Amino acid sequence: MSAMLEIAGLRASAGEKEILKGIDLVVQPGEVHAVMGPNGSGKSTLAQVLAGHPAYTVTAGTVRFQGADLLDLEPEERAQAGVFLAFQYPVEITGVTNAYFLRASYNAIRKAHGQEELDPMDFLDLLEQKLKLVEWDSGIMSRAVNSGFSGGEKKRNEILQMAVLEPALAILDETDSGLDIDALRIVANGVNSLRRPDRATIVVTHYQRLLDYIIPDYVHVIADGRIVKSGGRELALELEAKGYEWLTGIAEGAPA
């Protein structure tokens, strides 16, 4: 079976500053990979580079997604190909309803695949089911996208989008940050219910807490732009107990 995602020697900079200094990672369909690391290690940058964030320039290396050159694609083409990034800081778009945005997004991806667009009524039916996954009622759909949403609501909205778009590769960028335990459970349930043998997930997180709910197959630790250690789920527990310092040499004043 060919890999879903193959990252080789990936280097990326923001302006003059190099942040990713040679990342190698292979993700197979069906797998969940956790990418952990201290603040400023480059883990969120990796997530954003994979989605095509314009603030970063890839200076070396390759990324192949389902056999194709991912770096050659515009952000929207990556989404159409099946890559989804759940944002750490979802953007507020006042003036556009959540329902409109989701349908526009869903239809843009369908259109890219030569499929017929869904009309508003059919889309509402689809939405009804997806809303259940994140334990929401439809009231949220008539509100402007993320506008005035609490931190937890924004993250839940990201998972709702993911549930609607059903990506082959979901990348969660610190989706757990700022969530209380109930919101964390809802977000994790949403992610877990979308797991399938032909889909993969990369969970970028600072804390092991989320990994109690979304069980990873592999855990990678990034420090200073490189993966310094990889292992199984037990690595996350070890990090929880010992902090990052023993791996990175960086003192971590991580709040508990």
Add this chain to the structure above:
Amino acid sequence: MSKALAEAFERFSRNGGGEGPTELLTRRREAWGRFAAAGFPSSRDEEWRFTPVSAIEKISWTPAIEPVSPPVPRELDPYRVGPPDWVSLVFVNGRYDAGLSQESGLPAGVSVEPLATALARQPALLDLTEATPFSVLNAAFARDGAVIRVAAGVEVVHPIHLLFLTTASAAAQTVQVRSLIVVEQGARAQFVESYAGLGDAASFTNAVTDVSVGAGAWVEHSRIQRESESAYHIGLTRVEQQRDSHYRSFTLAMGGAIARHDLRARLADENVETLLYGLYLGRGEQLVDNHTVIYHDRPNCRSWEVYKGVLDGKSHAVFNGKVLVTPEAQKTDAKQTNRNLLLSDGAKVDTKPQLEIFADDVRCTHGATVGRLDETAFFYLQSRGISRSAAKRLLTYAFAAEVTAEIASVPVREALDRLVVERLGGLE
């Protein structure tokens, strides 16, 4: 000063200056005299500093005449608001067209008559106070428009639409229209005032609208200016509000090579609420100017103003928002916001808030911004599969929709929303 206009006025006044008593002609002569003395405003005039009207001055205008082939009802469909049975008063090249209008269905207590009829009876309706260079020109020539009176306590459920159309044959012709809307004590009413071009004529519309809002009355007034992008449009709206009244205005300006709208609201008594929303869309080489003045004459009044602009191409927008608070207007609460979105390098904006406050116990704020679409928002939409060009349209629409969302009448809001979407090239 335009020779053609002078000759046109001479002909017009020799023929009696429209139907009516001598007093009407006397007023018209006075108005013309004032216009002739001052002429077109120049860039030395502070009120017109950023809005050169020399392009208008250069053209030899003649008063608009009825088109040889009048529009058929079907041609009006794109300009209608709401279902066909709603009351609409249609003017073609400045003259009332009963055949195209829908007069039946007016509730009891609402009277509507063409200005020409009203002037014949009451020449004083040609009010020359608080004049502007163009309002006196209008008073010299204006023969038609709508005079609407909503009697005390009457509720008008559906908006009344005043639709001013200019035909393709109206090149080098000027349309001078004047309307008067009176909403008496405790009445509720909605009005839509539209200016549209059928075709692409370089016509010149000079419109004056006076709105009188009685004590405790509630009025929503939407003004849609969607004339041809070759046309010239100058508009003045004067509003006077009595105690406990609520007036909300929505102004959409998207047509015209040069388009200027002055909106002056006088809060003439206590506990008045005034909401002024505006949206202007410029592209190509359009020049769109909005000047607003809010007169806080009396205590305990609230004004809330939000004007937003979307400028593309080499278009140029001017916004000037004056708020005048008299010494006795204590407890005034006034907030003014002007936000501009530039879609191109060639577009520009001159924005100027002007607060003149002579009372000490007030809350008055203003803010103006000029910016571009946010790259983070672009990326967010693109990361959801939406193309950059579709994301641009959607984000621009979102920016504009924040103002249209404030229109209370749902059918009017939807009609304006469609107009904005259409202008932006559609949404997916």
